[in-house]
Amino acid sequence: MTNRFVARAPGRVNLIGDHTDYTGGLVLPMTIDRWTVIEGSLSEGAITLTSADEPDPISITLPVDNPAIVEPRWGRYVAGVAAELGTAAMPIDGHVTTTIPVGAGLSSSAALEVAAALALGFDGPAADLAQLARRAEHRASGVPCGIMDQLCIAAGVANHALLIDCHTLEIEAVPVPHNADVIVQFVAHRTLAGSEYAQRVSECEHAERLIGPLRLATLALVATIGDPLIQRRARHVVSENQRVRDFAIALRTNDLATAGRLMIESHHSLRDNYETSTPAVDEAVRQMCATPGVYGARITGGGFGGCIVALAAPGTSTKGWVVRAVDGATIDRT
Ligand code: GLA
Numbered sequence: 001m002t003n004r005f006v007a008r009a010p011g012r013v014n015l016i017g018d019h020t021d022y023t024g025g026l027v028l029p030m031t032i033d034r035w036t037v038i039e040g041s042l043s044e045g046a047i048t049l050t051s052a053d054e055p056d057p058i059s060i061t062l063p064v065d066n067p068a069i070v071e072p073r074w075g076r077y078v079a080g081v082a083a084e085l086g087t088a089a090m091p092i093d094g095h096v097t098t099t100i101p102v103g104a105g106l107s108s109s110a111a112l113e114v115a116a117a118l119a120l121g122f123d124g125p126a127a128d129l130a131q132l133a134r135r136a137e138h139r140a141s142g143v144p145c146g147i148m149d150q151l152c153i154a155a156g157v158a159n160h161a162l163l164i165d166c167h168t169l170e171i172e173a174v175p176v177p178h179n180a181d182v183i184v185q186f187v188a189h190r191t192l193a194g195s196e197y198a199q200r201v202s203e204c205e206h207a208e209r210l211i212g213p214l215r216l217a218t219l220a221l222v223a224t225i226g227d228p229l230i231q232r233r234a235r236h237v238v239s240e241n242q243r244v245r246d247f248a249i250a251l252r253t254n255d256l257a258t259a260g261r262l263m264i265e266s267h268h269s270l271r272d273n274y275e276t277s278t279p280a281v282d283e284a285v286r287q288m289c290a291t292p293g294v295y296g297a298r299i300t301g302g303g304f305g306g307c308i309v310a311l312a313a314p315g316t317s318t319k320g321w322v323v324r325a326v327d328g329a330t331i332d333r334t
Helices: 075-088 108-119 126-141 148-155 197-211 228-252 256-272 279-289
Strands: 004-016 026-042 046-051 058-061 092-098 160-165 170-175 181-188 294-300 306-312 321-323 330-333
Touching (some): 004 108, 004 228, 004 294, 004 306, 026 108, 026 148, 026 228, 026 321, 046 075, 058 075, 075 108, 075 126, 092 108, 108 126, 108 148, 108 330, 126 148, 160 228, 181 279, 197 228, 228 256, 256 279, 256 294, 279 306
Antiparallel strands (some): 004 026, 004 330, 026 092, 026 160, 046 058, 160 170, 181 321, 294 306
């Protein structure tokens, strides 16, 4: 026993179901074959980490009180996890590497949180790991994110997307059809901190004060909302939940044309009702959808930039890269 460990957490791309998780709705993300890895050993008193992508190392004394003031900033995610683990957090000394593009909407921060939680000694079910990492994100960045990213990364299944009910946290693994490629294309860097993400969360809370839980609402009920902006936000969420259900059926029945159409409808709703797209992202989706072999494409994740995701016939030539779903986060101790 040398107390050495290697913690690995993949990134994720969301096939459909965006801005539905924080109202307990449905999402359908999958992990991608890109990872954040923390390699190191147990130490004493503090967490010290270097990163291949960051000029400055982090040194965090345990216990952590306020993760949001840790410098350099990348340490806040690790500090958030340590704060959530409390006295269970183990001091470590290690090195972080990642193949997940940072700040691209592929959940690099959630992967760091989940890998850090495992490295610092978390031991338990995937749903608990995800909830801890989500709370860590709230404390570290102040972004009131939902559970999708952390749960997908913790519970990923190779070659499957995950149909997640964000109210019950029930997960169904849905096979990605063999005759389809999932393509990710980077459009623009973004950060959700300082974006309108938190505003969207509060607009949904506003809608729920008027008509009750959006996950249970119908479009007819949404139509009774007087404020046009709040009505559009709610229309996105309610229609997106239905698209996720329909998309899961389309994947299972290998109806790729329907799956692609639902992705395009989802993009239009995020663009027009939810207003989380950008002109550059809209243009990337338009070009992607005009490419022969592409069934459909959409913005993916929190939005305001980031990446688009497409479903295409194998071998379709695009500006993006083909991703493969992998198993969720792991830790090996020796
Ligand atoms: C970000 C958040 C998720 C989710 C998506 C939008 O990725 O971290 O919880 O809300 O945006 O679907």
